[in-house]
Amino acid sequence: MHRTPARRVAVLAAVAALGLSACGSESAEQPSGGGKVAITVTGQPPSSQAVERRIFDADVAEFEKLNPDIDIVPHEGFMDPKTFSAKLAGGQLEDVYYVYFTDPANIIARRQAADITDHIKDMAVVKQLQPALLDIFKDRNGKVYGLPTANYSMGLLYNRALFSKAGLDPDKPPASWDEVRAAARKISALGNGTIGFAELSKNNQGGWHLVTWAYAMGSQIARQEGGKWTADFNNAKVKQALQLLKDMRWTDNSMGDKQLLEATDVQRLMGAGQLGMYLGAPDNVPVLVKEFKGKYEDYGVAALPGSGTLLGGEGYMINPKASPEKIKAGLKWIDWKYLAADRIEPRIKQYLAENQPIGLPAVPTPDVYTGDTRTKQAELKTQHANVPEKNFASYLDGNTKLKGNLEPPNAQQVYAVLDNVMQGVLTNKDADIDQLLSDAEAKVNSALAQVK
Incomplete structure (x- = not known):
């Protein structure tokens, strides 16, 4: 999800003004019946963003069909400055929650995110993430507390x-x-x-x-x-x-x-x-x-x-009180929804079906990869481009030197x-x-x- 700079700055400003004083919070939802694991997740676009909302809700339905043992409970919005601090303090923080790149260091220091180091060892995409972006979600000992899902540079x-x-x-x-x-x-x-x-x-x-x-x-x-x-x-x-x-x-x-x-x-x-x-x-x-x-x-x-240049972006972290089952389910959602290499082309086709632009840097697939996944992403975007990619070539080429x-x-x-x-x-x-x-x-x- 990409927001205009104006909204991004306004949200960051309000979030920064709130004190993140809680040292942990209880997971907001209990497991569903019938052996399902229910996880609350942020990131559902508001109804005013009709296209993005349709894509998100369709993804929830498809993910649940592929994973019948997981129930996704989406919460609208990203990091609401009016409620985020209260959620942390009051035990209502979602199981999977959205953060800007400016947030993880403080969140990790205050133990407000789950250590996912052992849980991501078998996630193939992790090895294809840009190391500098993954480092944002690490503590001084190299333990990992979240995953980057989008990246931009000015x-x-x-x-x-x-x-x-x-x-x-x-x-x-x-x-x-x-x-x-x-x-x-x-x-x-x-x-x-x-x-x-x-x-x-x-x-x-x-x-x-x-x-x-x-x-x-x-x-x-x-x-x-x-x-x-x-x-x-x-x-x-x-x-x-x-x-x-x-x-x-x-x-x-x-x-x-x-x-x-x-x-x-x-x-x-x-x-x-x-x-x-x-x-x-x-x-x-x-x-x-x-x-x-x-x-x-x-x-x-x-x-x-x-x-x-100024580097920014976003990612997701997991409630520190989440059970191992919820952590596993949450990471499966983050991987499938935002990162999985085999989802790059389906994601592009989703946007094409909605007459959305293909060929812009980082839209609709994140600019967080390296290696073979990055090469595949570039090839697919070129194949399906409906806006002039050449208009952004100097940005992509020049950023490799900055x-x-x-x-x-x-x-x-x-x-x-x-x-x-x-x-x-x-x-x-x-x-x-x-x-x-x-x-x-x-x-x-x-x-x-x-x-x-």
Whole structure:
């Protein structure tokens, strides 16, 4: 399941604000009668997402038919910030529950997930998962507490139609930040309210994107020494990124006058054909088409210029109080529903039957594999593609050369602080970058001091 960045950030922000204080929780459902094992699972899309809901419910029915000894009790939603903390504390946590990549470390430390190390030894797909993604669900001793089921990395999303109008080659997107700046100038010169490049700067989304800029420039946001986290972004690399944004905003006038934007704002502009570029993951593209009336052929995604990118994703963990039978059933569901190699083609055909896009990175099959499974996945997506795969080739090729970095500890508090830096640069022509970073450094250090 792929959500728009706006929803993702809002959910993460609220989740981070909740204290995960419980040290365990009882499994919410008892086994069904007749020898069946009943497991509650999160991840059922809301009824407003009709296509995704139909696919999920059909999968539940098929899985139960193939596994008559297991009863799946689906719960709508993913990680609801209004209920997640209460579930943990009140013993109502589902048997199989959804997490973002930012969550497992704290969950493991607080013993809020079952150790599945011995249970996954016979799961063939585990050997085909990218080691770096599986490591997210491990403790310091190498024990495994969950499985990754989706992965994304930030890229440069661009409007191919505007590139052509501005005399730029849409098949050769910018490969450096100087090229991004030059392309933004040409696109904004088209007039009629066209904006070359847009950036987010509120509701924690500006901070989230500034972290992406930092990684692209080769900086980190925080470093850990002797078990203590400290800020690590007040440096020349991040200053370079901010100076570039300041120059694009005030010298080039290629970012438009309206600022304090969030994800839906830039998506609306891009869908309307008024925006040339913004930072985003490929899962933005279906949003542009479905919600803002864009066309798949008009969009491309390139890898971020620079040396790194922000890596994110999601997975599933299991209730620490789940019985061995429930753990076994839960892992069978996670494997079959999200990961099994022999389900890649059926999953693609499900989406085709619903007139959904095939050929986008990570949609509808997750970008979590390596080895033979990854090769098979790529071949099948090419075989069944109904959107132009070439529009995303530079993203896939370029990402192989970039270092993937996870979000910093206490991410949402860090993002809230860094929002102020982005807002300062984009709304104040005379903003002092050194002062903005110095002020932010002190506040981020306070947020990082809370990390245990």
